[in-house]
Amino acid sequence: MLxxxxxxxxxxxxxxxxxxxxxxxxxxxxxxxxxxxxxxxxYIGQEATGVPAISCLRSDDYLFTTHxxxxxxxxxxxxxxxLLAEILGRVDGLNKGKGGSFHSVAPSLGFLxxxxxxxxxxxxxxxxxxxxxxxxxxxxxxxxxxDGSLEEGAAPEAFNLASxxxxxxLFLCENNGKYGAGRAVAAGQSSSMAAxxxxxxxxxxxxxxxxxxxxxxxxVHATVSEAVEKIRxxxxxxxxxxxTVRWPGSETNWPSVPHPTDTSLAWDASGVTEKAREWxxxxxxxxxxxxxxxxxxxxxxxxxxxxxxQVKTEIAAAVEFAIASPYPKPEEAExxxxx
Amino acid sequence: MRExxxxxxxxxxxxxIMAADSRVHLINGTFLSLSPHRHVFQNLAKxxxxxxxxxxxxxxxxxxxxxxxxxxxxRPIVDLSTGSFIYxxxxxxxxxxxxxxxxxxxxxxxPVVFHLFHGLRGGGAAQHSGSPQAMLWNCPGLEIxxxxxxRDVKGLLKTAVASDNPTVxxxxxxxxxxxxxxxxxxxxxPFGVADIKRAGSDVTLIATSFTVxxxxxxxxxxVKEKINVEVIDPRxxxxxxxxxxxxxxxxxxxVVIADETHQSCGVASExxxxxxxxxxxxxxxxxxxxxxxxxxxxxxxxxxxxxxxSESRIIDAVRASVA
Numbered sequence: 001m002l003x004x005x006x007x008x009x010x011x012x013x014x015x016x017x018x019x020x021x022x023x024x025x026x027x028x029x030x031x032x033x034x035x036x037x038x039x040x041x042x043y044i045g046q047e048a049t050g051v052p053a054i055s056c057l058r059s060d061d062y063l064f065t066t067h068x069x070x071x072x073x074x075x076x077x078x079x080x081x082x083l084l085a086e087i088l089g090r091v092d093g094l095n096k097g098k099g100g101s102f103h104s105v106a107p108s109l110g111f112l113x114x115x116x117x118x119x120x121x122x123x124x125x126x127x128x129x130x131x132x133x134x135x136x137x138x139x140x141x142x143x144x145x146x147d148g149s150l151e152e153g154a155a156p157e158a159f160n161l162a163s164x165x166x167x168x169x170l171f172l173c174e175n176n177g178k179y180g181a182g183r184a185v186a187a188g189q190s191s192s193m194a195a196x197x198x199x200x201x202x203x204x205x206x207x208x209x210x211x212x213x214x215x216x217x218x219x220v221h222a223t224v225s226e227a228v229e230k231i232r233x234x235x236x237x238x239x240x241x242x243x244t245v246r247w248p249g250s251e252t253n254w255p256s257v258p259h260p261t262d263t264s265l266a267w268d269a270s271g272v273t274e275k276a277r278e279w280x281x282x283x284x285x286x287x288x289x290x291x292x293x294x295x296x297x298x299x300x301x302x303x304x305x306x307x308x309x310q311v312k313t314e315i316a317a318a319v320e321f322a323i324a325s326p327y328p329k330p331e332e333a334e335x336x337x338x339x
Numbered sequence: 340m341r342e343x344x345x346x347x348x349x350x351x352x353x354x355x356i357m358a359a360d361s362r363v364h365l366i367n368g369t370f371l372s373l374s375p376h377r378h379v380f381q382n383l384a385k386x387x388x389x390x391x392x393x394x395x396x397x398x399x400x401x402x403x404x405x406x407x408x409x410x411x412x413x414r415p416i417v418d419l420s421t422g423s424f425i426y427x428x429x430x431x432x433x434x435x436x437x438x439x440x441x442x443x444x445x446x447x448x449x450p451v452v453f454h455l456f457h458g459l460r461g462g463g464a465a466q467h468s469g470s471p472q473a474m475l476w477n478c479p480g481l482e483i484x485x486x487x488x489x490r491d492v493k494g495l496l497k498t499a500v501a502s503d504n505p506t507v508x509x510x511x512x513x514x515x516x517x518x519x520x521x522x523x524x525x526x527x528x529p530f531g532v533a534d535i536k537r538a539g540s541d542v543t544l545i546a547t548s549f550t551v552x553x554x555x556x557x558x559x560x561x562v563k564e565k566i567n568v569e570v571i572d573p574r575x576x577x578x579x580x581x582x583x584x585x586x587x588x589x590x591x592x593x594v595v596i597a598d599e600t601h602q603s604c605g606v607a608s609e610x611x612x613x614x615x616x617x618x619x620x621x622x623x624x625x626x627x628x629x630x631x632x633x634x635x636x637x638x639x640x641x642x643x644x645x646x647x648x649s650e651s652r653i654i655d656a657v658r659a660s661v662a
Contacts, residue, residue, distance in 0.1 A: 062411065064407075093444070094444070095442060095443050095444035095446070096444035096445070097444070098441055098442055098443070098444045098445075099442045099443060099444060103442045103443070105443045105444075105446060105447065107443070107446045107447060112410045112411070112439075112443070112446075112447045113410060113435070113439050113442075113443060113447050115434075115435060117430060117434060117435070120403075120430060120431070120434065120435050122403070123399065123400045123401075123402070123403020123404055123406075123407065123431055124403050124404075124406055124407035124410070124431075124435060125407060126400070126403065126404045126407060127403060127404040127405060127406055127407015127408040127409070127410065127411065128407045128408065128410060128411040129407075130392075130404055130407070130408045130413075131407070131408040131410075131411035131412055131413045132411065134364060134390070134408075134413060135411075135412065135413075139411075153399060154399050154400065154403065154430065154431075157395075157397035157399050157400030157401075157403075158400050158403065158404075160395055160397060160400065161394055161395065161397060161400045161401065161404055164394075164395065165392070336440075336441065336444075336445045337440060337441035337479055337480055338440065338480070338482070338504050339440055339445070339448045339450075339503035339504050
């Protein structure tokens, strides 16, 4: 379902989902051509979780994210061209080329530190929450991590700390392995947790926890809004697990785009290879969202196509900007590691 | 000059720091380990209870909490108590706190202090006698402070809390009862300034932490043998004051380094390498290291005594250096 929001805000959510999708689809050929190296992780398939969830926050709230951070940063309003420059290791990158895909940050948007260690941010998120509580500034922390993060001991230690101290933090676990990567539907979870459902873990620490469908933008928006309200009222931490279905482009060792996204796919996915068709037909949160927009008469197909065209233009400009941006001077490697 | 016990100077520093800056929070511990002076901490707790947090036994969790709180504007001091416990928190200290400033392109500051008691403390056995400062010296992004006197612990703690970088404050329980001069209204001691604890002309004896005190005792005994030892305490490993040491080596031409970290890749090894690289032409004899032997620490008192940088081992090394 659609979030219960006015039309202009729904269209803005739509724009940000498109922005994430086309940004990330543009990364794949850049990596394949060797424009940037190293490992990278895409957020495709999780747009209907991050975009509505992050739209529930105040502008001064803190967010922590992981190696899979591009979608969260773009959902919050980071400039695509500076994020792309960072991924390419360029001087105009968000971190001046010192962080890369794993560690992109945007302190002015509340992203202070992005960790490539899957549970690294979970204790850190209790820290910003502790500071907000001590400074009584009402700032909330949202900690965005994947299901695999729960396998590290940092997660339960942080849950205990957050619960004991009633810290203002939302743990938003994005489980992108609803049916397991590359496996047939209903093949089970992708993480290796004896605690299952995953919500059993935070519940053991008396943190209210719910499991929701991460493809349902309306449900995500309603659930996160309610959790955020409770946290702001001083009720302590909340946990939400949002489940999505793994994008078939992630089935291979390196991401590959099974089919470039286009508005028209929302109504006709017959051109997609058979293997990936089911995902685009029923599990793609972006296509689900735009179908709902049109069905609810919040937008016409042409409106949606116009938003997509504008996003594609912006991404093309971002790619041009990032490629033109110079690398940092080599000597910079041994500078500025102390404040 | 006013004389204080080391633990009193340390608590005076904590009291003054907390009074001056409401962003300072204490996370965990007593800052006195299991010493008989733990009651002193109660005075702080009465004054600043709302800025003190006693977390569960979750070193990884609470070091991360402190690091995150530092990112968001507090200046937390975390007490890990026994130094070996920092191994439980390694990912947060070595991989998050140490890297955050650099990897954010200089945008995110992490003004946190990790406080711990390192070393051979008498019966600590293998798991409570660790000296993690050498491993931490291999993690760029951390400042490492290691005091050896009442005046230094006060002055260095103030600088550590004022620093915008993650700082590891490496203390030693055997120092807590040491008495020494601590002037009233003493200034904070800047990092990267070594202190010549005893001036001498024959041998440069470099030491850290409690071993500085052992070296001062050894130096007095060596006077009878007409060996005049200069004892230098770097006081901070990061940043490191090599200039003061090289100036001493210029004078003496002889170097002994005594330190409680294990020998391989230890603090003495790194200092020896730096002197060899930058001051080899000043040396009249090879550099000698007196480190903790490369074995796990045994419990039984004579075994613990045998492996550490004891006075007798230090004296032997100095004698060999001038022989």
